Amino acid sequence: MIRKILKWTGITLASLLVVIIAAWLVAYFNVRGRQNKVYEVNLREIAIPTDSAAVAAGKRVFEMKGCGGCHGAKLEGHTELDDPLVGRFSGPNLTRGKGGVGNDRTDADWLRALRHGINKEGKSLFIMPSYEYYKMSDEDIASVIAFIKAQPAVDSDLPRDKLGPLGIVLSALDKVPFAPAEMIDHEYVSKPVVKKEVSAAYGEYLSMSCTGCHHPDFKGGESPIPGGKFVADISASGKPGKWSHSQFIAALRTGKTPEGKELNNAEMPWKMTATYTDDELTALHLYLQTIK
Numbered sequence: 001m002i003r004k005i006l007k008w009t010g011i012t013l014a015s016l017l018v019v020i021i022a023a024w025l026v027a028y029f030n031v032r033g034r035q036n037k038v039y040e041v042n043l044r045e046i047a048i049p050t051d052s053a054a055v056a057a058g059k060r061v062f063e064m065k066g067c068g069g070c071h072g073a074k075l076e077g078h079t080e081l082d083d084p085l086v087g088r089f090s091g092p093n094l095t096r097g098k099g100g101v102g103n104d105r106t107d108a109d110w111l112r113a114l115r116h117g118i119n120k121e122g123k124s125l126f127i128m129p130s131y132e133y134y135k136m137s138d139e140d141i142a143s144v145i146a147f148i149k150a151q152p153a154v155d156s157d158l159p160r161d162k163l164g165p166l167g168i169v170l171s172a173l174d175k176v177p178f179a180p181a182e183m184i185d186h187e188y189v190s191k192p193v194v195k196k197e198v199s200a201a202y203g204e205y206l207s208m209s210c211t212g213c214h215h216p217d218f219k220g221g222e223s224p225i226p227g228g229k230f231v232a233d234i235s236a237s238g239k240p241g242k243w244s245h246s247q248f249i250a251a252l253r254t255g256k257t258p259e260g261k262e263l264n265n266a267e268m269p270w271k272m273t274a275t276y277t278d279d280e281l282t283a284l285h286l287y288l289q290t291i292k
C-alpha cells in the first residue's frame with residue numbers, strides 16, 4: 001500500500017515538474033523571440049542642433065522626463081534593479097567615456113532609440129521607456145539629443161542587462177515592459193514644435209510621462225515595476241481630480257498630498273515633477289481633469 005502511494009506521489013510530482021518546465025520553456029522562447037524581432041522602420045531624420053540654447057533646453061527635457069533616474073545625473077549610467085530572480089537592468093552610460101555608448105552612436109542611432117525604442121541592430125531596446133517619449137516634438141527630441149552629446153565623458157562600465165527566471169515569466173505575461181518597441185506606433189509623425197502654454201492640450205503632451213505607470217487612461221492599476229506599489233488614479237475620478245491647481249502643484253513639488261500622504265520618490269517620481277514650472281503643472285492638471 002505504502003509503496004503504491006509513494007509510486008503515485010512520485011508520478012504526480014514528476015508530471016508536475018514536466019508541466020512547469022514546459023511552461024517555463026514556452027515563456028522563455030516567447031520572450032527571446034520578441035527580443036530578437038527585427039523591426040523595419042522609416043526613421044525620419046531631423047537636424048540635431050549644437051548651440052548652447054538647444055543644449056540648455058535639452059537639459060530641461062532630460063530632467064522633466066526623469067531620464068537621470070535610470071541614466072544617472074551625469075549620464076554615467078545607473079543600475080536600477082539587480083535581483084537574482086527578476087533580473088538586472090541598468091540605464092547605460094550615454095557619454096563617450098569608458099563603457100559609454102556615446103562612443104559610437106550617430107544622430108540616427110539616438111533618434112531611433114527615442115522615437116522607435118530600437119537599437120542599432122533594429123531590435124527592441126530593453127526596458128527603456130521610449131513609449132513615453134516617441135511623441136515628443138522634433139524640437140524637444142532634438143534638444144535632448146543635443147544635451148546628451150554635449151555632456152563630458154564619464155568612465156563607467158556597467159554589467160549587461162538580463163532577465164532572471166521570474167523576470168522571464170513576468171515578461172511573457174506582459175507584466176514588465178521589457179520590449180518597448182512593441183508599445184510604439186512606428187507610423188506616428190510628431191509635430192515640429194509644441195506650444196508651451198497653460199492649456200489642456202499642452203498638459204496632454206506633458207502627460208506622456210505619466211502613462212507608463214498610471215496607464216494610458218490615467219486610472220492607475222498594477223505597477224510596471226515588479227512588486228511595485230499599486231498606482232493611483234489621477235484622472236477626474238481620482239483624488240487629484242478634486243484638488244485645486246495649487247494643491248496639485250504643491251503635491252507634485254513636495255511629495256505630500258492634500259490628504260497628508262507622503263509619496264515615495266522611488267515609487268512616484270515627484271522629484272521629477274518638482275522640476276516642472278507652475279504653468280506646466282497647471283496644464284497637466286487641466287488635462288487630467290478632462291478625463292472622466
Ligand code: HEC
Pocket residue numbers: 061062065066067068069070071080089090091092101105109110113114119120124125126127128129133144
Ligand atoms: C526606466 C529607466 C529608464 C529611463 C527613465 C530612461 N531610460 Fe534610456 N535606457 C534605459 C535602458 C535600460 C536602456 C538600455 C536598453 C538596451 O540596451 O537594450 C536605455 C537606453 C537608452 C538609449 C539607447 C542607448 C544605446 O545603446 O544606443 C538612449 C539614447 C536613451 N536610453 C536615452 C534616454 C533618454 C533621453 C531618457 C529620457 C527622455 C531615457 N533614456 C530614460 C532605461 C531608461
Ligand code: HEC
Pocket residue numbers: 206207209210211212213214223229230231232233234238239240251257261262263264267268269273284
Ligand atoms: C514610475 C511610476 C510613476 C510615474 C512615472 C508617475 N507616477 Fe504618479 N504615482 C505612482 C504611484 C505608484 C503612485 C501611488 C503612490 C502611493 O500610493 O503612495 C502615484 C501617485 C501619484 C499621485 C498622488 C495620487 C493620490 O491619490 O494621492 C499624483 C498626483 C501623481 N502620481 C501624479 C503623477 C503625474 C502627473 C505623473 C506624470 C508627470 C506621474 N504621476 C508619473 C507612480 C508613478
